[in-house]
Amino acid sequence: MTREEKLAQLGSAWAFSLIEGGQYSAERARTVLRHGLGHVTRVAGATSLKAAQVARVANAIQRFLVTETRLGIPAIVHEEVCSGVMAREATVFPQAIGVASTWEPELNRLLADAVRTQMRAMGSHQGLSPVLDVVRDPRWGRTEETYGEDPYLVARMGAAFVRGLQGDSLAEGVIATAKHFVGYGASEGGLNWAPAHLPPRLLREVYLYPFETAVREAGLQSVMAGYHELDGIPCHANGELLSDVLRGEWGFTGTVVSDYFAVDDLHSYHHFAQDKRRAAALALTAGTDVELPATDAYADPLADALDVGEVGEGQLDEAVSRVLRHKFELGLFENPYVDEAAVAVTVNAERHQEVALEIARRSLVLLKNDGVLPLRPGAGTVALIGPNADDARHLLGDYSFAAHVESLMQARERQGLLGQMMTIPDDLEIEESTDGLPSVRDALMARLGDRVRYARGCDVIDTSKDGFDEAVAAAAAADVAVLVLGDRSGLTTQATTGESRDRSSLELPGVQEDLVRAVVATGTPVVAVLVAGRPVGGDFLHEECAAVLMAWLPGQTGAQAIAEVLLGEVNPSGKLPISYPRSVGQIPVFYGHKVSGGRSHWHGDYVDSPVSPRYCFGHGLGYAPFVIEQATLDRTEVTAGDGVAVEVTVANTGDRAGEEVVQLYIRDPEATVTRPVLELKGFGRVSVAPGQRATVRFHVPTGQLGFYGRDMNYTVETGHIEVYVGFSSDAHTHVGAFTITGDADRPQVQKVYTGTVGVGELPRRPHGARWDGDR
Template identity: 35%
Template structure:
């Protein structure tokens, strides 16, 4: 079965060359640039070193870097958020040739993944085949309509399966952590990576390598657990599964010491982690170190927070000395959204946005991301280079890392998804759903069993199911995973299992969020006497 899957994936991924060129591209106006075994990306009529799939990786990177202008280099340092966020177009328009990304872009994040008001209504998100066609069209703009044809790295979330409307949904990372099954997590990673590449995404922002030590923290639902050993072992497996054969890049987050903010503060107050140096080394860093050294992690997201008063995203110590020099990281670092802006408007270590750009790129940041136009970072960076405040060497070093990852995942040679039919068969297939079901079963943990109520007695007459999530699966669709799936609720599952032989009574009990708490009852609508009598039977 694995051989059959591999063959199917090979069909999906044989892109951009000869007969495997998608029809929409092969019949296009620039079909003359596509040759047997290579693409004339800079349209000069000859095979340059960076266009030669057989050339040495470093030679390809250096050849391309030597041909790039300041404008093209700086465009490889920023994210363009996808449709419904910053980008207002599902497909390229003539206006794109006037936008800053006419000179390329480092990555496009969450494009057509089905999230947001617009994204969930787009046919290019909800229909797998149309999605593949649209992603190819966007990539074709960068291949055919930019001077050097540098492809975009399509990034996406994926901590419980790929954040695409039609992808396979898995338990969130705490569920995966509860399974204590390395082989299972490797398989989840493999499926996530396969589905990502088949849908046109080449970089997935996962796994979450943070360690959750305080249950008050608002993102506990994203981590494997509280133990650094568990997070390290499962993080390595997820990275290896996702990046198998360099099908995609995995980007671990959030580096560093992100999950232990003072008082478990979340939102705009993610600052001042109360963590000793010993805790940093023994608890919060091992998972990142293992993912890089053992898993070959190709991406890292820098976090919002500071440590000892120094913001991570503006810290040469963290992004260069520790991450690259100590851990041996050789991928590219992308900022968490707005963490560059936070250098001046939150942490107050930079005078303004331009100064924040300088601090971030000199610290070691490769790509800045935020829910704002990429111009906000690219234009100040160009000014800084022209003014001599950021050296061309520093810029080259940051761009080199981005290009290296793009070459490693093969998008210079295979920029398109060639077979939408194969993608439709692969994504959320019956086989993948079986792995998801296995993961769901293994994730369950019985914490206590008062009076041996489980397994249920065959003579039971009635059951009360109480709780706001019992008949609502919406909270299971955390935004960093598939959105188009619908699960079986607890209430539905119990009714399906017991049939009509047992009376099942349901009460919501309370809301997930009570705006008037603690001045209102936790259970504002108690069970009726008849309902309570049914439970007592």
Template identity: 45%
Template sequence: MNDTTPTPVSAPLYKDPAQPLDARVHDLLARMSLDEKIAQLHAFWLILSEDGKHRVRPGTLFIEGTGQQSFEHRLAHGVGQITRPLGTHSVEAGSGLRALNRLQRFLRNETRLGIPALAHEECLVGLMTRDATAFPSALALSASWNPELVESVAQQIRHESQQLGCHQGLAPVLDVSRDVRWGRTEETFGEDPYLVGVLATRYVRGLQGPRRDLLATLKHFVGHSFSEGARNHAPVHVGWRELSDVFLLPFEMAVKQANAGSVMPAYHDIDGEPCHASRQLLTDVLRTRWGFDGLVVADYSGVSLLYQHHRVAADAADAAALSFNAGLDVELPADDCARNLRLALDRGAITPARIDEIVARVLKEKFRLGLFERSFEDPAEPPLLRSPASVAAAREAARQSIVVLENRSGILPLDPSVARRIAVIGPTADDPMGQLSGYSYHAHFIDPDEALDTGHIVTPLQGIARVFAAGQLHHEQGCWILEHRRAGSPVFPGDLRDDANAPRQASPVSLRTDRIPAAAQAARTADLAIVCVGDLAGLFQRGTVGEGSDTDSLSLPGVQQQLLEAIVATGTPTIAVLSGGRPYNLGGLEDRLAAFVMAFAGGQEGGIALAEVLAGQVEPSGRMTLSTPINVGAMPCYYNHKLKSGGTPIALHFGSRYPFGHGLSYTRFDYRSLQVGAPKAPTEDGEFEISFEIANTGSRPGVEVAQLYVRDCQASVVRPVRELKAFRRVQLDPGQRARVRFHLPVDMLGFTGMAGQRIVEPGLFDIAIGASSADIRLQTQVEAVGESRILGRTWRMESRSQVQPIK
């Protein structure tokens, strides 16, 4: 008897989740056509629709962009990534998710091989979509000096991102600030590479989770913040040792300690080599030396700039070959150059084996993320954004970021139960946009034809009204920063003329002074004036700070200085509140203010957090992570400079009024009883234990940020005058004492030597303990003994600390 039962057709091996990852990749790669492989190496930037009628993002495209007809035809081959599906246009979260799922189901079920796309979004200060939580700026978060807080914020961003189908977030920014005129200063964690590395590591851990099922993207690799004149995209002039010890260090920490899933090269060139074409950076350093196993994704249009601006490539095909040979895996935001890879193959500029190697990495990450096992059906419950937990995290982050710079005669904290007349003045006092940084949704997308809901953003005026309900408030704007927010942008990364003398667009910053007299009169009739000044973030010269919104001055934008002078001249005690993305000088008014508070861009809860700190309901604990130079002529300015940086004799304009680490409390802290476990430790595997007491000798509870700095007494290369190597927040009640114990690995005393390798040398090191880089309370000296040694791939990158209460 013959068996007529049909033999079941087994599914392809790559569809079997029980198979090893590499076997699945190998099987799928063998089945792919060249067009299907190339499709995995780029993104499409689309406006998605629930009905499946997706269209190419309209308006000014980056370089050439993807045409509608080309997109519809080529989508049948699949695509590597979808660019900002919910962050490209204003869309309700549930609708945006349904549209994305519709596209994913098409890719999964209606293309030949069924390869889903990775969806990426911006998420530096919260998922950059309409209804997500708006957290404080990265610079504000760094002022908390609280790694656990940064990780908790990133966890909330992760939760919102995953609800909306996001697989990769284009954050954090690991650029080490060097010149605060740079518009992207607000995106950084400050000017110290160690602090940046610690905070970035925690951000990555929070965003990715323990299984790396959402990819963090480290950017901008590398040195982007040290450009000529602090101008966007400008060349960077830095030697290898400084590049390694300052700018590469945070990336190395986040790759090795947090298993970061993605890295994004920077736009600029270093000594003539564009980062998007640097095999040394993208392959030799990142993959070979550090062991990075994730995806390298282009900054938007960065591949096209290789031939459009840098002119190291002949055309788009040549640019694609240069970048992919260097170590790039995916072109973003579209396919300007990657679609020309077939031509590059025909020319012999890239090999089929190289393309297979890159496609294999992309597929492996998609398999590892579990995309092939997802149905992409719409969830039964709508996404929950701005949850109570997320809003609470945003408020706590804003509270801990606020820095009290001056507090003359102890005017702060203000008793909210005292009935007083308060004049709340200034262009940022009641402008919700003043609480947002450049990569917040509402600041990123400015469209006068779209009514954006900003009701969830608490302004300083609203926060003060809630907390100081017993007083009489009088609000006067005083002046504008920007009278009109323009749609679009005068400059995109792909738009640049060769002629340096080409006509410039007029500055959008307002110079009107007609509202200043009314503000001054309000101050005269008040018991107290709170003047809110600062920035309005906006891309490419649409604001006073943000990407492409660089400055040539450290004076307040527009006529804000005139406003502040007029208020101070009334004689009414004045508290200045500076918000935004960089520190500014106040033209000497710092000495005449009753108090000066740095509030940064506090996010949606920034206004209430500020009021709580002013009222003493929350103790101020923020500390500066940027040095505020006394004069713009001192730029670039940072605390960890070389001895000769100030010139000889020291230039009159050099130095900082509010140095790195500075911040005041409403109580007093004493440092005492310094102890060193052993003054010598071996260079091979040694560690120094350094402990001291901190006592709260004031009448209020408070938080001190204890900081440990090191100086190499003699080295084979010139070393900085001071470097942060440990820090710890310490919370104490009045009269309470605690012993702080730092464990400092000798590895962290290393640097990049003459041969270009990180080494540890024996010798003496000065140890300084203090409340800031300039407020040193205790000092000692330790010695590393033994032979010089080269640090291998694995070395101890962080110090440890404990706080033990003393009864």
């Protein structure tokens, strides 16, 4: 390979740079692709092409590369996949924070498997997900893209996604790209691209842990570095992370790709490099293999760096070999094309919509309910109010197609930083569309007909109260008022959540809090449905509304799921993956804090507020009450390297079927470094009929209970471990304790990333009989 051909393999090009008038342009290809190409950026996500057109353009690009370039090397086509494939006709799944609220990794695997199928059908090979950032500051706009605050839950959801996307073999799979490596969600002030201040032990145990799990347990094949810096070193130039830890310690063999424009950011944003040449040298030397979304610093500037010896030819060859190996493993050399006729029956297939609906149903978290829910079928009229009640666009996350098209339009108009960083051709056809997706109003009216009286009330961010009178009148005349409130997700200035849409307040944006007060003042019972990318809502809303349902950003089937839960057709079973602050003044507030973490000092609370969150991690109500009848440990002493079993019997004491998530926590009170007051180590979802019970059996290896000791090596210490089970981080039962014993001659216990969970239903107990735990 010539140097130009090698550099081309480390570069990329926007799909729209190869399209003219909505069609593939051979003339543009001869310029952009003359030496080959590593990645094509978003054939689906950066255009308004329909699925069959995406496949046609992808085939045309590959045909040019195979037949018109000297080496005939196909390209990897990558797409955004935060809530499904970011494509015009693809299934829009719930945003990741909602998926995490299911506490059901298998559903995330099914989601990713659907994404894999749709991507392969359209000719795509790499998905920019999962987001493995642990987030404990919901001011950060990208909270919605994450799986929450707990490293174990994030790791379980992330590993499941990687398995689903990559499949059994990359020959039929899609490369998963875990991001943003690492600590991006711990930014200073909750601000995008801001530094993260993470001491080494916290970095290892919390923020690196999900990535390590994905690499070592799930075979992750790609990592995207973060925009931010750690301890003075921007992540794209951090060789200790990208080479020493990721490749050296964990044995990662895949590719590291840059976040968009981030190699140049080493110069233009961080001022860490004096020019593009130095930025390219620093990034490649640190271990950043591929520059996205378009070749910039890895073009002439990297060539210049090679010429002057700032980076070696051997480092260039290593990066190129990793890209080429992925292309071989994806089967691109044998089969670079896709069947354009098969796309229509694959993209947004009915089975994928069913997966989206099942996730949406289980993602909804009932935060509060004084008995007003479920709404009774014959209980009179419903006033449906709020800016998110009749707008299906607001149900979608920031990297859905409908949301991201808006950012392309704004970039073409040169508004904001995105417009400065990328040039959108004037001839690019961009169409806004939610493709007829139903709104909450549509879903409720389909069930209740003219019993629904709708009034918008206000917009998400506008300050006009002109619609208040109509909303108040509707509420006053109704038997119950349903307020659908919250966010508008996206990357533009009209969005209130999403990438670079950070907030200094967690109250509802615009005048929505005032709308709540006005409607509550009518005396009509109020149900608040929060369609939002982060915990939101002030004291008045959460204290005065009769019920509060957190819907997150539930995707294309979200309206149906919300209606089903409100009417009791589906029993809500979602659990919070992130603690819900009372206000920004509490941040950070998370369950796994240290004993000295300010929750138990002399006076305890703040002067003006409790220190406890509004709703704790793991919280979520349902319409069927569950109790833990029995929980046992199988032993009180275990040898390091072995494990313990915990068996929990739960009963549905209500009169309707329901689901519950049993959560297992441990505490190490005797470690040689301070440990969190609780650590999640297992969870299992059970579905139980009324009056019946089920068992959840956890096996916890001792290798899962270690930490990084004084010497910063992973260790499983001998000593006392306390075990708790429950339905949330503050509603749990102390099961007992066991002691880990050791042997001076025994080798170091290896880290284990998860135990096993088994769920089984028990036979119905005879009426009036006492349950004694017999099987």
